[in-house]
Amino acid sequence: MNARKKIAVAGATGRLGRHLVDVVEERGHEVVPISRTYGVDIVTGEGLATALAGVDTVIDAAAYPSNEQEPATEFFVASARNLQQMGAGAGVNQLVVVSIIGIDNFTAGFLAAKKVHEQEVVEGPLPVRILRAAQFHEFVEQLMAWGTQGDVSHVWNMRTQLVAAHTVAEALVELATDTDASAPNGTAIPEIAGPRAETLADVARLVAARHGDAVTIEGVTDPSDPDGEAYETGGLLPGPQATLAGPTYAEWLDREADA
Numbered sequence: 001m002n003a004r005k006k007i008a009v010a011g012a013t014g015r016l017g018r019h020l021v022d023v024v025e026e027r028g029h030e031v032v033p034i035s036r037t038y039g040v041d042i043v044t045g046e047g048l049a050t051a052l053a054g055v056d057t058v059i060d061a062a063a064y065p066s067n068e069q070e071p072a073t074e075f076f077v078a079s080a081r082n083l084q085q086m087g088a089g090a091g092v093n094q095l096v097v098v099s100i101i102g103i104d105n106f107t108a109g110f111l112a113a114k115k116v117h118e119q120e121v122v123e124g125p126l127p128v129r130i131l132r133a134a135q136f137h138e139f140v141e142q143l144m145a146w147g148t149q150g151d152v153s154h155v156w157n158m159r160t161q162l163v164a165a166h167t168v169a170e171a172l173v174e175l176a177t178d179t180d181a182s183a184p185n186g187t188a189i190p191e192i193a194g195p196r197a198e199t200l201a202d203v204a205r206l207v208a209a210r211h212g213d214a215v216t217i218e219g220v221t222d223p224s225d226p227d228g229e230a231y232e233t234g235g236l237l238p239g240p241q242a243t244l245a246g247p248t249y250a251e252w253l254d255r256e257a258d259a
Contacts, residue, residue: 007176008032008055008092010042010083011062015138016098019169020059027173035062042079045086052090057176058083060097060121067110076117084124096176097121098168099132101161101191101242105235106227118189129175134193134238136165137252144204148215153208157219158200158231161193161238164252167245168192191242194249197234203249210253 007024011017012033024031032051034040040047042062052058062079064072083095103115122128140162147154171192201219208215221228227235238244247255 004029005056005177006030006032006054007173008034008052008058010034010058010060010079013037014061014063015136016061016063016165016169019166020061020172023166023169023173024059024176027177029173029177034058042082043075044078045082048082048086049090052087052092055087055090055092056094058087058092058095059172059176060095061172064110064113069109069113072110072113073116076113077120080117080121081124084121084126088125092126094176095121095124095126095128096172097128097130098172099130099189100236101132101134101193101238102230102236103132105230108226111227130189131168131172131175132189132191133168133171134161134163134191134236136168137162137194137249138165140200140203140249141207143200144207144217147220151214152216152218153204154218154220155200155204156231157221157228158236159197159234160200160236161195161197161244162203162249163192163194163245164247167194167247171243171245188241191238193238193242193244195244195246196248197237198249206250206253210257 007029009017009020009031012021013035021031021033032055034051040051042048060083064075099118100114103111106112118130143155144153201217204217
């Protein structure tokens with residue numbers, strides 16, 4: 001068993017961060033939750049140096065809340081620099097960062113901003129381990145809500161290989177606590193995805209059926225989106241070396257219903 005560590009989770013109240021906090025604690029480590037809810041701002045740096053005191057590893061799961069490229073890029077650049085510089089000053093040993101499968105194929109929006117994040121975070125003094133994940137199961141209903149007008153839900157024509165946020169959290173904590181693994185700076189970035197490639201429209205229809213919603217799901221393409229073809233033709237799908245881990249989306253829905 002790995003020695004007990006003090007692990008900070010940036011974005012601790014987010015969709016992935018909540019799972020990270022649970023997994024860190026379940027595995028017997030001390031967790032330091034970092035978010036504005038806890039009085040720590042990784043963009044301005046407020047409270048960050050104090051929060052990082054005595055921390056072994058930072059897991060960065062913070063995210064910008066919209067698809068707007070420019071503000072998302074500013075968010076990631078500022079947060080990466082602060083975590084690197086203040087982390088080094090506090091004696092942190094490494095950063096573990098979650099990213100997104102396929103971002104090399106995209107030129108606009110949040111995915112392009114996330115690519116800048118990867119580039120920025122490895123420029124600092126601390127070693128970095130990056131894990132690229134597929135879209136989370138929890139992402140589907142949010143997208144459906146954004147695109148619902150009356151009895152029709154418009155969802156992106158996207159192919160993806162959805163994965164549970166809890167599954168990604170487990171993989172990130174394993175990276176954070178594996179003292180035998182080397183940081184992947186300059187090497188291929190590992191990927192994690194669910195066990196099955198699906199279209200967003202198909203899983204949205206599954207959600208509607210499980211909830212008994214009388215809503216029609218329509219796949220849509222934004223003709224102004226330069227990455228529309230990449231979304232539709234598998235630009236977000238994992239490579240052959242990716243770790244594939246369940247549950248499937250249908251299994252996850254069943255578990256959520258039981259819970």
